[in-house]
Amino acid sequence: MKRIAIDMDGVMxxxxxxxxDLYEQDYGIRLQPEQYLGKKIYQLPNVMEFRNHYFQKGFFRDLEVMENAVEVIKWLQEHYEVFITTAAMEFRNSFEDKYDWLAEHFPYLHWKNIVFCGNKSIINADYMIDDNAFNFEGFIGKGLLFTAFHNVEEKRYTRVDNWLEVKTFFEQELN
Amino acid sequence: MKRIAIDMDGVMxxxxxxxxDLYEQDYGIRLQPEQYLGKKIYQLPNVMEFRNHYFQKGFFRDLEVMENAVEVIKWLQEHYEVFITTAAMEFRNSFEDKYDWLAEHFPYLHWKNIVFCGNKSIINADYMIDDNAFNFEGFIGKGLLFTAFHNVEEKRYTRVDNWLEVKTFFEQELN
Structure with a gap:
């Protein structure tokens, strides 16, 4: 059975x-797509401190589930070994939030298949679905770039725009 | 640079x-080596619930550092890529304790090189130092079994009895 590594933030x-919402709360401006496409929000001018939200307890606990992720990952588990591989390690306060978020929304995932890491070159898998292209550098398998506002200009990797496209890709791989 | 994955509990x-100490506190008996050699403490008769200590906040926070581990891992980092790979994922309450323990005793380790996982077949490394032989099944590199009371009867893997032996092994690998 081939193995798929799946990122959390920006993917699940x-x-x-x-x-x-946080940007509007902090700076009083509702950002429009043309302002943030192609970058991370904290890479906008003069908002470096926006990134500090990542370090707060609770930040990762109430994120929306990406559309169709629950159903498609459940389907993937029937045909592939699925591991959740999230670069949590920079954020000590994210561990319990991420663990509880997975338990709430993806209760069918086994703890043996969850990985909190930093540099993802440590991951041994055939495929990796991630929204950060830098995670594919040094990765031994095939990277699938999950479309996010910050990566729209990245051209180097196979792109999937949503979870239905992920399912289509892996259905084809099975044939 | 070759990569070494290092387990925490029973190794670092x-x-x-x-x-x-906990066994004596729970059952009033100071165990002697002939009673526990070759098994985990919670595999002794009628003490299955002893394993619940793992789930308590704080259990992993105040463990002793294994002799010479700090110096030898620092030396390894000069010659190898070192990743800490611990099967924390069964124990939600261990995450912050393990992170803080590493920060206290091994402040020279970067968060990018720390991995909390479950099944260690997800680890992509050339070597793995671990006290649980089952972690080498499915591992793509070479396993080095770190001697612990529970693994004294295991014969399948190269054994290292302590951190000075680890250093000697990797000095020879460099030649």
Whole structure:
């Protein structure tokens, strides 16, 4: 059985709505797509401290589930070994939040298949679904770039725009 | 640079003294080596619930550091890529304790090189130092079994009895 490594933030969890709300709360401006497409929110001018939200307890606990993720990952588990591989390690306060979020929304995932890491070159898998292209550098398998507002200009990797496209890709791989 | 994956409990952290103290506290008996050699403490007769200590907040926070681990891992980092790979994922309450323990005793380790996982077949490394032989099944590199009271009868893997032996092994690998 081939193995798929799946990222959480920006892939299973939709971070964008929370980012836009927090930005509006912090700076009084509702960002429009043309302002943030192609970058991370904290890479906008003069908002470096926006990134500190990541370090707060609770930040990762109430993120929206990405549309169709629950059903498609359940389907993937029937045909592949599925591991959740999230770069949590920079954020000590994210561990319990991420664990509880997975338990709430993806109760069918076994703890043996969850990985909190930093540098993802440590992951041994055939495929990796991730919204950060830098995670594919040094990865031994095939990277699938999950479309996010910050990666729309990245051209180097096979792209999947949503979970239905992920399912289509892996249905074809099975044939 | 070749990569070494290093387990925490029983390898970097010495769990045995705490186990013996807790067993005495719970059951009023100071275990002697002939009673526990070759097994985990919770595999002794009628003490299945002893394993519940793992689930308590704080259990992993105050473990002793294994002798010479700090110096030898620092030396390894000069010659190898070092990743800490601990099967924390069964124990939600262990995450912050393990993270803080590493920060206290091994402040030179970068968060990018720390991995909390379940099944260690997900680890992509050239070597793995671990006290549980089952972690080498499915591992793509070479396993080095770190001697612990529970694994004394295991014969399948190269054995290292302590951190000075680990250093000697990797000095030879460099030649």
């Amino acid at each position: 969890a939709n971070v964008k709505p929370k980012f836009l | 952290a010495n769990v045995k003294p705490k186990f013996l």
